[in-house]
Structures are given as C-alpha cells and as structure tokens.
Amino acid sequence: MSYYFAIIGTQDNPLFEYEFGTSKQGGDGVARFPEQARHMNQFIVHGSLDIVEEVQWANGSMYLKCIDRFYNNFVSCWMTGGNVKFLLLHAPSQPAATTTTRTSIANPTSPQTEEAIKQFFTEVYENWIKAIMSPFYHVNMEARSPIFRQRVVAAGKKYL
C-alpha cells in the first residue's frame, strides 16, 4: 500500500503534502507508486475536492471516509471545523504481489482500513491544531513546521 497525504486549505490551496508507504506487514514505509502514475496523485486528490463539497454536509462527523476512487486509487477525507481538508490517497500495491494475506488487507474500503485511516486522521488532526495555534502561523499558510511533519510521519508509521 502506498499513500499520498495532502492538506488543502480553505481556498483549495495545498498546505502540506507527504508521500509514504505502509509500515504494516513488514512494509518499509516507502511509497511505491508506479513512476508513470506518481505525478497524477496531486491531480487525483485535487479532483476529489468537488466530491468533498458534496458529501461534507451529509453527516455531522469530520471523518468522511472513502469518498472517491480513480482506478486503483482511493481517496479518504477528513474535514476540520475550519474547512481545511485532509486528503489521503491510498493505492493498494499492484496485484503482481499476489499472496492471499496481501489481498485481504489491501481491501481499501474494508472497516479495518477505514478505522486505521480514521486513527491516522485523528492523530494528525490533534497535531494540526497544535501547529496552527502557533502565533506565527496564518490561516491558509503552508505548514512548514518540521515538528508537525515529524508527527505526521510518526502517525503514518503507527497506523498505516
């Protein structure tokens, strides 16, 4: 499983991005997007913003679950109260690696995956609040804090 995580501000402007791979099942945490598809990640994530706007009022929770799909890429969303979107693109490894266990975990819409992503989002959300409480941070400013990045990396390692 490879992940691409992006935070999108209120003007649909990117604030933060981070690419990583799974650390579960002996994964090494390195993203393995196919070279010719890697640059598409930003497009796919950006393209799902319209759907975010459609589903954001549907239920009261911040976690909107898996909202979009583009071929083998799934996009999950968490929407903060301040209209900042956390978008996580997850792409299961190509079916080339066919072990029975691999296919069962890789199911991107299974409740387990949803729960893991929820935990990841929750942790990032907590750290996001801390990061934007810094008096030197302005709304819709790119999140450059190394501490915040570190914590996102740690959350990714822990849950995904």
Next chain:
Amino acid sequence: MASAKAARLGEEVWKSRVDKVNAELVTLTYGTMVAQLCKDYESDYLEVNKQLDKMGYNIGLRLIEDYLAKSNTMKRCVNFKDTAEMISKVGFKIFLNITPTITSWTSDNKQFSLIFEENPLADFVELPDDGRAQDELWYSNMFCGVLRGALEMVQMQVEAHFISDVLRGNDTTEMRISLIRYIDDEMPVDDD
C-alpha cells in the same frame, strides 16, 4: 526554611486570592502580540525584544503593587537570596502558577538564574523559520521587563535577560538576573 515558607505562602495566595483565566487565552493573546510586533517592526527581532522588555517594565511597575497587596508581605526581604525565593515561589506562583527553579548563584550572591520548566506564554509556539528568529528573538522577553520594573519599585536595580530558550532548541529556558545596586534614596531614577 525561608524557601518552604515562601512556597506555602504562594500556594495559599494562588488558591484563595487570585482570579483565574483560561491559560490558552493568555497564551494566544501574548502570542498574537509578539507576532504583531514582529510584523510591525518588519522582523527586526532585536527591536521586538526591546519593546517586549519595555512593555514588561511598565507592567512590572504596577504589578508589584498588586503583588504586595495579594501576598500581604510588607516585610522586606533580608537579602537578595530571599528576594529570589519570593520572586519564584510567590510572584510567579500567584500570577502564572509556575515556580521557576532558582540556581547558579554567583559567589557574591548577586546573580542567579531562573529555569522555567514550564512557560505558559510559550505553549504551541514555533518561532518563524526565517533563519534569524531562532538566534535573535527572545520570545518571552516580557518577563525580564516585568522583573526589572517590579524590583525597581522596591529599591532594587536589576538587570535581567534570557540566556537560553527551549523555543530556540536549547534544553532549558533560563533567565539570568543580576543585582546592580540597592537604590538608597527616593530620587527619581532616570528611565531609559
């Protein structure tokens, strides 16, 4: 002995005679102010330090009155060591509910350090990453001014400055305070 007594006094005043406000209100108000100063002075951090110190000084001049009223200690401190205890265990305690550690006395008992294990002003803060703030800005510099102002009103001329700050990546937040002289007579002191 004096230390334990001061601690008890501070605790009692904090519990019974102090109005409390939400800590985040304080943190965010102070933070916004520092950020605004940085903007107004176009990131001239040395000037920002100076302004924070000046504000603190003006606060200290008045705050000492409040401190004396609340703590109700009209007895003079017998020496500078006593003063240090009262600053940490009563002063900081009743206004911020922290007790900075007093350490690193010089042999003439005229200089000491306050180590701030916790600093309510600096929660959430990350200094701007422009490569200069980390070396130039003393984020909590208002404290220095407050001490200078307050002690001046009780006939002590001191000099206070930070020498390290966890916000800059140091291990501790440490302020150095030196007694310059006791002001003997009530002559107006020329302000800087």
